[in-house]
Amino acid sequence: MTYTIELQQVAKSFGNQKVLKDIDLNLKQGEILGLIGPSGAGKSTVINIALGVEQADSGQANILNQTMPNRQLLAEIGYMAQSDALYEALTAYENVAFFAEMKGINKQGLDQEIKRVADIVSLGDALYKNVAGFSGGMKRRLSLAIALIGNPRLLVLDEPTVGIDPALRRQIWHELHKMRDAGHAILVTTHVMDEAELVDRVALLLGGRIIANDAPKKLEAAYGVPTIEDVFLKAEEEESND
């Protein structure tokens, strides 16, 4: 079995603080994995190690069967960070075009590709406006559009729907499901627990460990609770009792 993301016994400390202890995490093609956990649990660190931004102290991080860090492989990954990370003085179009160039996407057909991703996040009308005048939700959507550019095989989305209206959120999830069905692999972190119901598999990160890793329905059954939110609360409770 080849995985799009494969983390094996990854551990990482910052100073004296052990952020990740022995993480195993896999993501297949055509699957959405939801990584949930309280703030400071190390979700971003997992992403950074997968991207090769950070180096794991021990263990192995593979993406598309190649060991990270690997610069060339970053062209295959669409990444959306927690901060919007946009150039405010530029227009939305210029922002997307710039990151497309950084990813080495062919200039031919780039214009069409930019319009395609802008339509997914409903930013077609604002494409030629300066980002400085955008609302928080618009910036978030543009940030997502940048991650989608070039139709990458792996999407890594850190809190993609914070500050986005419910209707648009639903539309974005619809698109993510479409991409999954087309064979893309998607790693999503989220705070919004009802969104965790929309993923194929939930990995619960707590105290530097993955303490649960299964389909949302199966997790709910295993913990004997109706929602992922309850799973989360119950798992947290059990963890603090230990």
Place this chain on the structure above:
Amino acid sequence: MTRTWAIAKRTLTELLRDKRTLALMFLAPIVILALLNYAFSINATTSIKVGTVNVERSVQTNLADVKHVSTANYDNRSQATEALKDQKIDAVLVEKDGQDYDVLYANTDASKTAMTRAALSNAFTKDKTGKLVNALTQMSARLGIQNPAANGQFNLEENYNYGNKDTSFFASIMPIFMGFFVFLFVFLISGISLLKERTSGTLSRLLATPVKRSEIVYGYMMSYGLVAIIQTAIIVFFTIYVLKVEVVGSILNLFLINVLLALVALAFGLFISTLAKSEFQMMQFIPIVVVPQILFSGIIPLDSMASWARIFGDILPLKYAADAMSGVVLHGVSFGGIVPDLLALLIFLLVLVTANIIGLRRYRKV
């Protein structure tokens, strides 16, 4: 290469849309240079007034004959001293007897004191030679020979290697300031620009693409190199055509020095910005990084400093740029003459660029 160019293009677009920063880079140097020019031209004529007590008529006349020196006669020493305290006069000269004089300087302005000293010695010498000539004339008349001092009409034609008789102190510091402005603005704006890229998260996003770390640094260098060329052009043409400062050497050499200096400032700014957490902290580096550069750039003559201070100056890039630019502007030094300075700047550049490329590893491990 396409990525480097795309980063340069993006940086320039951002800069072009930031009107205030543009004004700072291109107008502020002009305003400051014009003010400096004005301030230092006025300073060119210092005049002094010497209070005299009991001084022989001939000495007094000779003293008043010295350019920019006037005299005022006082009846006694205490009156003159009073006038000195009221800042009406700059020195008091008292004749004790025929040979002994006594002078009291106000000494609140060292240049006035030096000027008074020179004027006094001038006046005494003139007085002595005057008496000598008189005696000689009488003697030679009595002996019936031609007086050698009679047809002693000397003519001195003054020529200037640089500029003309109106050339002020400003001309000698102008090349230094030219380099200073390029350094200061490129340092600040590039440093803050990368800092913003870091705090807004765009740097992380950039490093999550296959871009090379070196391509980011080169992209910045390309855009700010271009900005430095434009800035230098504005400063050079303003000083030459509006402030009428003469440039003896080649303007092309000036550009070369400035662009190299701008690249060093850029690399320096990028490097320092990694040590700062906010724009405010970036500003705090100005007194540490920028002020010493101007102190050791030659505005205060370096050969008058202690040897440890001169060694300190050797590690500051602005010193080499100022040295080269003074050479080109004031002495018309050719390209061959500025090569050592250019090499020094090049070494700074290579070291800092390498440090920056390695330093970006903090944000991505490949």
